[in-house]
Amino acid sequence: MNSQLNVQTPDNGPIPQGTANQDNNRQWLYPRVVKGRYYRWRTVVAWVLLTALFAGPFLSYDGQPLFLFNILERKFNFFGVTFWPQDFYLVAIGLIAFIVFIALFTVVYGRVFCGWACPQTIFMEMVFRKIEIWIEGDQNARKRLDASPWTTEKLAKKTAKHSIFFLISFAISNTFLAYIVGKDALLAIITDNPANHLAGLAAILLFTGVFYAVFACVREIVCTTICPYGRLQSVLLDKQSMVVTYDDVRGEPRGKVVKNQEWRMKNKEVAIADYSSLPKGDCIDCKLCVQVCPTGIDIRNGIQMECVSCTLCIDACDDVMDKLGRPRGLIRYDSLDGIETRQPWRVTPRMMGYSLVLVFLMSVWVFLLAGRSALDTTILRAPGQLYQRETESGPGHSLISNLYLVELVNKTHQSKPVTFRVDYPGAILRMVQPIANVPADDLTKGMFFILLPEKSIHESSTKLTVEVVSEGVVLDEVKTTFLGPVN
Known part of the structure; x- marks a missing residue:
């Protein structure tokens, strides 16, 4: 599993690959256009994902956005299910499961996510x-345009291209903003006077500039240098992982196809014993696999960190094999073991181990999600206060009060009427800031006193249970403490 940037040759020295030239400076890439079966499937997948991305903020379920990542209000919606900071444990378990899934997916299928689903x-x-x-034409036309002096035609093409790039980047930025603030807030901002939202407009323009720079200038460097996933695969891949690879057993030794090669070699009086050194592999060294690669690598050098499994080299090689009348698959999805042993791909114990861990984590996550309460309650004693003694209503009837703050989060899509009661003999609950109803998918705060008869207090800290009741059903039970004098 090596990452090869240069291939050393005895005659010419290192051959530059990727984005580096002979002087190790960036070399602008002009990938050749190729359209094959994998490219067509990738196009279908891409348009499905793009449609989902741009439509996501505007879809709703049961009156709630399908996806919302409201960081400001700490409110998140996934497929219509609302998550609050109180559900952080679910988010944490979900993230762990996602990381395990990425590891498993990479172990089995290599970097296929990068080529098929990465934004x-x-x-x-x-x-x-x-x-x-x-706008600019194929790879040769783009090369000529960039190398030519500035003319009216070049200026027009470059202006048109970069203007469209900027507009698309602006649309991407607004889409991500819609995921954060919601579609209604976004539409209100768009239709309002921009002078009222200068800070937000500056942030959008900043992110637009970042997206524009990535797709207009940085490009493949994101995959080869910035993104850590390429380096992560070096740890996760093994010889059983399914990757885009070159069949060197079938392809080597490589060489150009020359008609009547044997006759021409005889005219040069080459000994018959030397015929064994003539190219016999299926690779004709056309270098189309290098020309179509968006990261500029040569897949024939083995598995490389820069490979994003985009399958363009497969389509290019299959097209050449079709023209030569040779079987497809000189470059294909396969494992290193499959190339060496010619055996079909199989599930390994390592893959099974990752799968079992993933199933376990997802089972725990689903169990906790199904069992979470519809109403989440947080009750805290008011800070800086101990207890107060109420006016005696008679001999031996002194009451001790504690002040509490309550916070209710309704995780359902329907509003709920609520009342509170204390499960303790002689306890009285007196509302200061009443809560009669908790709106759907919202957070409500209140305040109340709990009063206990002084004669019933036997500890400095008494354990209490406060029940939250809605329409006769106990939705939540919260344990708290009550401070008072010890008799």
């Missing part, structure tokens, strides 16, 4: 690259 790849290859090709 960077989808936007770069399926949106921005297509616009660039539509």
